[in-house]
Amino acid sequence: MRLFRIYLLSALLHLKEHLIYRASVLIWLFSMLLEPVVFMMVWRAVALAEGGSAGGYTQGTLTAYYLALMVVNHLTFTWIMHEYAYRIREGVLAGQLLYPLHPIHRDVTMNATYKLLGLVLFIPAFLLLSVFLKPEFQFEPWQVLAFLPTLALAAAMRFLMEWAVAQTAFWYIETSSFNQAYYVATMFFSGRIAPISMFPDWLSAVARYLPFWLGVALPVETLLGSLTPEEVMSGMVIQAAWLAFFAGLVAWVWSRAVRRFGAVGG
Amino acid sequence: MYLARVIGVHARIGILKDLQYRVNFAGQLVNSALGFLLAIGSILVVFRHTDLLGDWTQTDLIMLIGVFSIVRGFINLFVRPGLQAYMEGIRTGLFDYVLLKPLDSQLYVSIREFRIWSLVDLLTGVGLVVWSGWVGGLEASLFTIVLFFVTMLAGFSVVLAFWFILGTSAFWFIKVDNIFVVFDSLFQTARWPLTVYPGAVRILLTFVVPVAWAVTMPAATLAGKLEIGSLWLTLLVPAFFVAVSRIFWKIGIRHYSGASA
Numbered sequence: 001m002r003l004f005r006i007y008l009l010s011a012l013l014h015l016k017e018h019l020i021y022r023a024s025v026l027i028w029l030f031s032m033l034l035e036p037v038v039f040m041m042v043w044r045a046v047a048l049a050e051g052g053s054a055g056g057y058t059q060g061t062l063t064a065y066y067l068a069l070m071v072v073n074h075l076t077f078t079w080i081m082h083e084y085a086y087r088i089r090e091g092v093l094a095g096q097l098l099y100p101l102h103p104i105h106r107d108v109t110m111n112a113t114y115k116l117l118g119l120v121l122f123i124p125a126f127l128l129l130s131v132f133l134k135p136e137f138q139f140e141p142w143q144v145l146a147f148l149p150t151l152a153l154a155a156a157m158r159f160l161m162e163w164a165v166a167q168t169a170f171w172y173i174e175t176s177s178f179n180q181a182y183y184v185a186t187m188f189f190s191g192r193i194a195p196i197s198m199f200p201d202w203l204s205a206v207a208r209y210l211p212f213w214l215g216v217a218l219p220v221e222t223l224l225g226s227l228t229p230e231e232v233m234s235g236m237v238i239q240a241a242w243l244a245f246f247a248g249l250v251a252w253v254w255s256r257a258v259r260r261f262g263a264v265g266g
Numbered sequence: 267m268y269l270a271r272v273i274g275v276h277a278r279i280g281i282l283k284d285l286q287y288r289v290n291f292a293g294q295l296v297n298s299a300l301g302f303l304l305a306i307g308s309i310l311v312v313f314r315h316t317d318l319l320g321d322w323t324q325t326d327l328i329m330l331i332g333v334f335s336i337v338r339g340f341i342n343l344f345v346r347p348g349l350q351a352y353m354e355g356i357r358t359g360l361f362d363y364v365l366l367k368p369l370d371s372q373l374y375v376s377i378r379e380f381r382i383w384s385l386v387d388l389l390t391g392v393g394l395v396v397w398s399g400w401v402g403g404l405e406a407s408l409f410t411i412v413l414f415f416v417t418m419l420a421g422f423s424v425v426l427a428f429w430f431i432l433g434t435s436a437f438w439f440i441k442v443d444n445i446f447v448v449f450d451s452l453f454q455t456a457r458w459p460l461t462v463y464p465g466a467v468r469i470l471l472t473f474v475v476p477v478a479w480a481v482t483m484p485a486a487t488l489a490g491k492l493e494i495g496s497l498w499l500t501l502l503v504p505a506f507f508v509a510v511s512r513i514f515w516k517i518g519i520r521h522y523s524g525a526s527a
Contacts, residue, residue, distance in 0.1 A: 023444070027445070031448070041458075177300075184301075193308045
């Protein structure tokens with residue numbers, strides 16, 4: 001109950017904070033929106049050149065894939081690892097440590113409110129692009145039902161994974177190379193540069209076990225019906241396993257990180 | 267001559283400054299290498315499913331990525347740091363000193379900073395262009411090569427002018443650091459040839475946000491895809507954007523009233 005009230009207050013606080021920086025938020029959202037659209041255009045051009053379909057996708061299903069991915073990626077991404085070094089250096093973290101609550105809770109509400117706000121841009125963009133580009137969605141009821149838990153698991157798992165990755169900032173002052181490596185891995189394996197079935201078979205088989213694919217493309221492909229119910233089920237089991245693993249990792253890394261932390265600023 | 271000396275002095279100061287932070291060189295190397303891995307990887311995946319993207323082959327696209335990183339290196343070498351310093355100056359009032367210099371303020375802002383490690387991107391770009399030309403059995407006439415340098419220069423001026431158009435808004439809005447995120451996200455479109463995009467978007471990426479155009483043109487020239495009929499654009503588009511950025515800058519300067527002093 002107490003935690004619930006803290007979450008509510010902190011969500012309101014962060015919502016107001018995002019609204020103060022609304023111009024910046026709009027710019028960031030726009031750049032998140034553009035990336036899937038560019039890759040959609042590329043793959044549509046490929047399908048067009050190959051007489052209508054490539055790798056089992058038609059122009060219409062490719063459009064549907066990337067439109068869904070655009071929204072799902074927005075809902076599961078975090079920017080924490082680009083901010084953590086700054087927080088340590090500028091003493092933001094030193095202040096946060098004074099609260100009788102794990103700082104991760106603050107990030108949960110900050111992230112969730114940002115996502116909520118982002119939907120104000122993403123839903124109209126989704127509808128507008130749908131009108132012009134004519135995606136082929138074929139919804140079966142079970143796909144929509146299974147989509148929601150896969151999405152929730154994806155968001156929770158990815159949040160903890162990226163929070164754990166962000167903790168490297170305690171050990172290294174300059175984390176940009178590390179973040180860039182993580183970024184390249186996600187781009188490849190989460191289905192953002194191409195649906196994973198476009199990769200060589202052995203690579204896509206491996207990718208289906210990695211948290212990158214499970215954190216973005218699994219909900220997308222569940223919704224679009226390119227997975228069988230069994231594949232969705234096993235995907236959810238692997239998601240849950242990674243979720244447990246990253247929860248443990250966050251707890252373990254955090255306990256060591258705080259011990260290393262020499263407060264800066266104030 | 268005088269101008270060359272001024273540029274030389276600023277470049278030297280910039281190099282001396284960056285040489286203090288030699289570890290950044292390693293960081294830049296890693297970041298560039300990862301960037302290329304991603305770019306080349308995406309091209310390889312695309313070409314598992316097709317032989318031609320528009321009328322671009324795989325080697326043509328690697329050449330395009332080469333030009334892309336040359337342009338990106340150019341931006342990070344002095345355009346981005348220069349404009350960032352200028353914006354900081356607007357906020358702190360240090361821009362006053364820019365106006366006091368006996369040199370055109372727009373010119374001074376664009377040559378003032380120099381980040382030598384960004385040469386990594388630029389040189390790898392050159393390497394990729396040469397390598398893909400060699401692998402693709404490119405036989406370029408002297409005319410093509412001259413044309414390549416002309417289009418490359420056109421691309422540089424368009425991108426520089428576009429950065430200035432974005433950056434000049436700082437005269438009114440003061441804190442607009444995030445405006446460069448707009449450029450970075452639009453610049454992603456330049457990783458692929460213009461022919462990938464549907465007609466209306468292509469026109470947008472040529473005449474409104476000419477970033478993809480600036481990269482496609484030089485690569486198309488070298489790959490022998492440039493239609494001579496569209497050559498007039500090579501002069502017109504940069505001329506237009508440079509003129510607009512110049513006028514905008516002049517209006518902005520008049521609006522500037524100093525922040526501290």
